[in-house]
Amino acid sequence: MPELPEVERTLLSFAERIRGARITAVRLGKPLRWPLGCDPQQLVSQTVGEVTRRGKYLWLALDSGGLLLHLGMSGSLAFNAGAAPPGPHDHFDLVTARGTLRLTDPRRFGAVVWSPAADAGPAARLLGGLGLEPFDPAFDGDYLHARLKGRKVAIKQALLGGAIVVGAGNIYACEALFEAGIDPRTASCRISRPRAAKLAEAVRATLLRAIEHGGSTLRNYRDADGKPGGFQLLAQVYGHEGERCRRCGTPIRRIVQGQRSTFFCPGCQRR
DNA sequence: AAGTGGACCTGCTAGC
DNA sequence: TGCTAGCAGGTCCACT
Numbered sequence: 001m002p003e004l005p006e007v008e009r010t011l012l013s014f015a016e017r018i019r020g021a022r023i024t025a026v027r028l029g030k031p032l033r034w035p036l037g038c039d040p041q042q043l044v045s046q047t048v049g050e051v052t053r054r055g056k057y058l059w060l061a062l063d064s065g066g067l068l069l070h071l072g073m074s075g076s077l078a079f080n081a082g083a084a085p086p087g088p089h090d091h092f093d094l095v096t097a098r099g100t101l102r103l104t105d106p107r108r109f110g111a112v113v114w115s116p117a118a119d120a121g122p123a124a125r126l127l128g129g130l131g132l133e134p135f136d137p138a139f140d141g142d143y144l145h146a147r148l149k150g151r152k153v154a155i156k157q158a159l160l161g162g163a164i165v166v167g168a169g170n171i172y173a174c175e176a177l178f179e180a181g182i183d184p185r186t187a188s189c190r191i192s193r194p195r196a197a198k199l200a201e202a203v204r205a206t207l208l209r210a211i212e213h214g215g216s217t218l219r220n221y222r223d224a225d226g227k228p229g230g231f232q233l234l235a236q237v238y239g240h241e242g243e244r245c246r247r248c249g250t251p252i253r254r255i256v257q258g259q260r261s262t263f264f265c266p267g268c269q270r271r
Numbered sequence: 272a273a274g275t276g277g278a279c280c281t282g283c284t285a286g287c
Numbered sequence: 288t289g290c291t292a293g294c295a296g297g298t299c300c301a302c303t
Binding site: 002006070073074075107109110126161162171172215221261 | 295296298
């Protein structure tokens with residue numbers, strides 16, 4: 001499900017409400033991608049602090065260390081006062097005096113991992129290789145151009161990798177490349193400086209616009225209040241194979257790159 | 272170092 | 288109507 005905009009909207013929908021809440025119980029369902037990494041009892045009676053985002057990860061600060069959360073492909077978080085009994089896809093409940101934070105994740109690619117700090121232990125390992133945040137002023141044409149230099153991978157895959165810039169997953173990488181007019185198959189090293197600048201701006205603008213529209217709900221995604229996103233209605237290429245490009249009328253194509261679908265307009269997007 | 276492909280797991284849908 | 292193949296918002300890891 002969740003690329004940066006969905007994770008950001010999720011954060012915005014519960015961070016303020018959960019801050020300062022005391023944990024009264026922790027319930028685990030089926031195993032997620034990684035084990036929790038601590039005795040669940042150790043979390044009880046701790047107080048939740050700030051909730052922050054790094055890439056597609058959320059960090060819930062606790063009195064002692066914190067929890068690193070990832071929503072995988074199909075995960076979503078809900079924060080409710082009176083949580084229903086857990087269903088078959090509810091794999092983590094953090095019960096607090098203010099409500100229950102629940103991770104629902106049918107495919108279980110998501111994760112909840114305790115770490116002594118965001119920059120130590122398992123969190124440091126998972127966050128360590130991440131690239132710049134797209135809204136970091138340092139993420140500009142010069143930076144992007146420098147990081148693409150010497151790389152032969154297709155630009156779409158370089159964006160998805162997350163080691164250069166975080167946050168753009170399959171939907172937003174396709175949309176940003178459309179916005180920038182760049183063919184997703186273009187070798188990274190062949191992106192000129194001006195086009196890198198255009199692409200950096202397109203990544204930022206696409207993600208920002210998606211956040212403003214509540215993210216994309218293709219199937220599962222809801223924020224922690226249960227609200228779906230609306231950006232999927234604004235997608236220009238993602239999921240539109242065979243339809244005419246809204247800008248130039250050329251039929252949108254679907255190809256496979258790195259075992260993922262890529263959608264693009266052969267008319268608007270050039271190598 | 273960089274590139275590639277497989278792995279993880281479940282549910283939905285299109286097509287026969 | 289029922290079965291099956293293919294596809295899905297991510298990313299880590301092993302291997303070349």
